[in-house]
Amino acid sequence: MCLTFLGTGSGTPTRTRNTAATIYARPDRSEFWLFDCGEATQHQMLRHGINMNKVSRVFITHMHGDHTFGLPGFISSRAFRTPGDPLTIYGPPGIAEFVSVTLNTSASHIRYPLEVVELDHAGEVPLGRDDTVTVRYTTLDHGVQSYAYRITEADQPGELQVDKLIDHGVQPGPCYGQLKRGEDITLDNGTVLRSADFVGPPQSGPDIVLFGDTRFVPGHADFAAGADLMVHEATYGPEYPDKAQKYFHSTTTQAAELARQAGVKKLVLTHFSARYDTDEKLAELLAGAQAIFPHTVLAADGATIGL
Ligand SMILES: [Zn+2]
Ligand SMILES: [Zn+2]
Numbered sequence: 001m002c003l004t005f006l007g008t009g010s011g012t013p014t015r016t017r018n019t020a021a022t023i024y025a026r027p028d029r030s031e032f033w034l035f036d037c038g039e040a041t042q043h044q045m046l047r048h049g050i051n052m053n054k055v056s057r058v059f060i061t062h063m064h065g066d067h068t069f070g071l072p073g074f075i076s077s078r079a080f081r082t083p084g085d086p087l088t089i090y091g092p093p094g095i096a097e098f099v100s101v102t103l104n105t106s107a108s109h110i111r112y113p114l115e116v117v118e119l120d121h122a123g124e125v126p127l128g129r130d131d132t133v134t135v136r137y138t139t140l141d142h143g144v145q146s147y148a149y150r151i152t153e154a155d156q157p158g159e160l161q162v163d164k165l166i167d168h169g170v171q172p173g174p175c176y177g178q179l180k181r182g183e184d185i186t187l188d189n190g191t192v193l194r195s196a197d198f199v200g201p202p203q204s205g206p207d208i209v210l211f212g213d214t215r216f217v218p219g220h221a222d223f224a225a226g227a228d229l230m231v232h233e234a235t236y237g238p239e240y241p242d243k244a245q246k247y248f249h250s251t252t253t254q255a256a257e258l259a260r261q262a263g264v265k266k267l268v269l270t271h272f273s274a275r276y277d278t279d280e281k282l283a284e285l286l287a288g289a290q291a292i293f294p295h296t297v298l299a300a301d302g303a304t305i306g307l
Contacts, residue, residue: 060091061212140214153205
């Protein structure tokens, strides 16, 4: 599982940062899910090797343009490339009208099944056929309806203890797969090998939380509690808590404090104001955040972070 950041700026694009978009990739990269779709997200996909055909779901955190204005272009271009592959878009109330008005008034013909699902205040996203992942969401504090999404992958089977099998005289073969799948096997000499004796404990699936734009609210730590990875907006540096409060955003140090309270394993900061435009300024932001939560990194356009 990995995240690729396609847009890490806030409000408007800059020469180095596009507006918000993040790709969540399944381990085999067979499917991509897109979180937010700022303007020119489709260009960023081309630039950073994301196959648009494989984007099957889009999750919008909120309706502000720096998170949505790339949707009509993405949806339309995808129609040229993937006649047939369905796309589902989830988002707050208003997302269905936004998609329908932009597509209808531009006479766009979408030749694949397109579904738009408006979410309520909080709950579980209805994913339908996909039972390997759950996505929960909650409402933040951004002046408009804004969500955080928490993606939890199902537990993975434990590791097969190959050395132990070889000690028992069992050479690699189809029986390894049977044991790994939880099936007991009987050897030619009649010995029964129990799967539970040769497979380690299940490994918990990765768990990541992506925040939409929001003010710092200590209660949000509950939603992110114990996550492997937390992605949080950091529009401002610590010198602007008043601006953050006034414009419904967070500072770098507030995000770090939330990560500390939530007990996550790693924090990725994103959605930086254009004023932080040099390596020196960014290093200062990072140092301030790491003083509160050491396992902090800054997102950059094109960067991939894996688990
Ligand atoms: Zn934003
Ligand atoms: Zn916003």
